[in-house]
Amino acid sequence: MLTVEWSYQGGWQRPRIQPFGNLSIHPACSALHYAIQPSLGVKKPSQALLYVILSPVGSYFTTGAKPVSLWADSKYIRSWKGGTGDCKMGGNYGASIFAQYEAVDYGCQQVLWLYGDDHQITEVGTMNLFLYWTNEKGEEELATPPLDGIILPGITRQSILELAGKWKELKVCERYLTMSDLRCGLKENRVKEMFGSGTACVVSPVGRVLYQGENLQIPYQQENSLASRLLKELTDIQYGRTPSEWSFLV
Ligand SMILES: *Cc1c(COP(=O)(O)O)cnc(C)c1O
DSSP states (O other), X not given: OEEOOEETTTEEOOOEEOXXXXXXXXXXXXXXXXXXXXXXXXXXXXXXXXXXXXOOOOOSSTTTTSOXXXXXXXXXXXXXXXXXXXXXXXXXHHTHHHHHHHHHHTTOSEEEEEXXXXXXXXXXXXXXXXXXXXXXXXXXXXXXXXXXXXXXXXXXXXXXXXXXXXXXXXXXXXXXXXXXXXXXXXXXTOEEEXXXXXXXXXXXXXXXEEETTEEEEOOOOSSSOHHHHXXXXXXXXHTTSSOOTTOOOO
16 A cells, blocks of 8 residues: 655655554544445445534634635535535535635635625635625615525524524515625625624624625624624523523533
């Protein structure tokens, strides 16, 4: 068996020929998250190992809680109708890394994934997306794209929909949002906030979107924002500071 180790810092190491045998890898190794059976064929797995590792997470982005910048371009498509974008599957993520690097080349941190000729806004990097604005009808609205097969049905997304729905202070809905809706809303000063949602960061405010050569500045306030209120309410539930039917004491 020939093995050659590679790392970003060290490049390719010395090739080694050794007897065929098992490999030893870290339980957090990305490759392990999807299948384990020893087989070279493309087929349904015949063996699986479910295991859970727990760890604290630090700040998800190197900028901490600062708003993230997004590169919005229809060049790469994360997910499509009839595909697997609504599943947490390894294949969805490998390809997205290339686009992520291009976003960095454009001076942005994450990709804002668009879909279709009308440039529907779907997700941010590996987060669901929320827009808090005054909609076309003048209603105060918290909106996220509907689960139509191309959106990952995130647990944080669902939690935010249910939490904000209970407040009964604003319209909470699942609806399509396009880049032209966003641009128009910004022009008319109707956009209040935009943020991503996911387990690691809970909520992550968006500060800027680079789209068709134009930097769209998204309003952002550090304090008293809807995003920070949602962050507090959700983490209070997670840490047991607020009783909730979503958690129970162990
Ligand atoms: C994991 C993930 C999310 C967030 O899901 P959570 O269950 O809230 O962590 C959103 N979009 C994509 C593409 C994801 O991979």
